[in-house]
Amino acid sequence: MVQRRTPVVAVDIGGTSIKGARVAPDGRILARARVATPVAEGTEAILEALARLCRSLAGRHPVRAVGLGVPGAIAPRRGLVHASPNVPCWHDEPLGPRLARRLGLHVTLDNDANLHALGEHWRGAGRGVRNLLLATLGTGVGGGLILGGRVWHGDTGRAGELGHTVVDPAGPVCGCGARGCVEAYASATGIVGAWRRAWSVDPARPRPRDRRILADTPRTIADRARRGDARARAVYAAAGRALGLAVADWIQILDVRTILLGGGVAGAFDLLEPLVRDELERRLFGVTPGTIRLERAALGDDAGILGAARLALGRDAG
Numbered sequence: 001m002v003q004r005r006t007p008v009v010a011v012d013i014g015g016t017s018i019k020g021a022r023v024a025p026d027g028r029i030l031a032r033a034r035v036a037t038p039v040a041e042g043t044e045a046i047l048e049a050l051a052r053l054c055r056s057l058a059g060r061h062p063v064r065a066v067g068l069g070v071p072g073a074i075a076p077r078r079g080l081v082h083a084s085p086n087v088p089c090w091h092d093e094p095l096g097p098r099l100a101r102r103l104g105l106h107v108t109l110d111n112d113a114n115l116h117a118l119g120e121h122w123r124g125a126g127r128g129v130r131n132l133l134l135a136t137l138g139t140g141v142g143g144g145l146i147l148g149g150r151v152w153h154g155d156t157g158r159a160g161e162l163g164h165t166v167v168d169p170a171g172p173v174c175g176c177g178a179r180g181c182v183e184a185y186a187s188a189t190g191i192v193g194a195w196r197r198a199w200s201v202d203p204a205r206p207r208p209r210d211r212r213i214l215a216d217t218p219r220t221i222a223d224r225a226r227r228g229d230a231r232a233r234a235v236y237a238a239a240g241r242a243l244g245l246a247v248a249d250w251i252q253i254l255d256v257r258t259i260l261l262g263g264g265v266a267g268a269f270d271l272l273e274p275l276v277r278d279e280l281e282r283r284l285f286g287v288t289p290g291t292i293r294l295e296r297a298a299l300g301d302d303a304g305i306l307g308a309a310r311l312a313l314g315r316d317a318g
Helices: 043-058 095-105 112-123 188-198 207-216 218-226 230-256 264-283 302-316
Strands: 006-012 017-023 029-035 065-070 073-075 080-083 091-093 107-112 132-137 141-147 258-262 293-297
Touching: 006 043, 006 112, 006 302, 017 043, 017 132, 017 302, 029 043, 043 188, 065 095, 065 112, 065 302, 073 107, 080 095, 095 107, 107 112, 107 302, 112 132, 112 141, 112 207, 112 258, 112 302, 132 230, 132 264, 188 218, 188 230, 188 264, 218 230, 218 264, 230 258, 230 264, 258 264, 264 293
Parallel strands: 006 065, 065 107, 132 258, 258 293
Antiparallel strands: 006 017, 017 029, 073 080, 080 091, 132 141
8 A cells, every 4th residue: 555655756858858756646746856968978877867866856755666758769668769869879778677777666668749648648638538639739740649548659659640640742841851741830840930931031041131030939920920910820820720630630540539739839729729620620521520629738848747657657546
């Protein structure tokens, strides 16, 4: 019974910082800490930073396990990081087993977007549903799937690469090299790119009058749209329509009725939602659009931490 009340350490690894927390089995965050990610110093330095962070969070308190959220291609059962765009020194890195040996604790890990979805399912906007899809609208578009109450990894562990759903084969070039991915429209990168194209701004050769446009972010562009700026409204209209096309595809394939939008771009949920719903009305087959629950994710930056905690707790989560 004592073990069931013992907290875990949850860690969300980013390219610039590593966030951690000590988390109770009922999801309460008991302590927080953050350290810089020493990417330039290599794997050993990162491992040592992780170990110090975990020990600091545990302090004198008993801790039963550690959960890690890692960006990139992960083999969760083996605790292996195949590759991580934010930590390029990791190639088939056995991160879980190596950290477990340093700490003397059980360590589990998964892709960070999967854990964002798991966190929302456990303690966020997805509480009480068996199936949900979380699309994270950040620098790119990622996501995670919860099917039957569990993270869905697919055959090779890469399920949830939502951003590369093609919504227009003749659309703008995506970072992956293909044309017309939803990421090319509804990510921060896509929105800023569309805004600059709307003003014919070349970032490589800006003119003096371009400085204001180059300084705009998805948030400031959204603010302009809310004030009635026609170009800004057109940028978000294109993003919303593209997202609606993608969401309709995801619903038709998975029959998931709870769709959550997270990440920084989801701060413009009020601009995106009407356009997404309009596309769902037009495109869903055999599904009543009114049965689709489309909401903004609730946990913000804590989603990954709580997902990592839920992973570490296993069946003993409250």
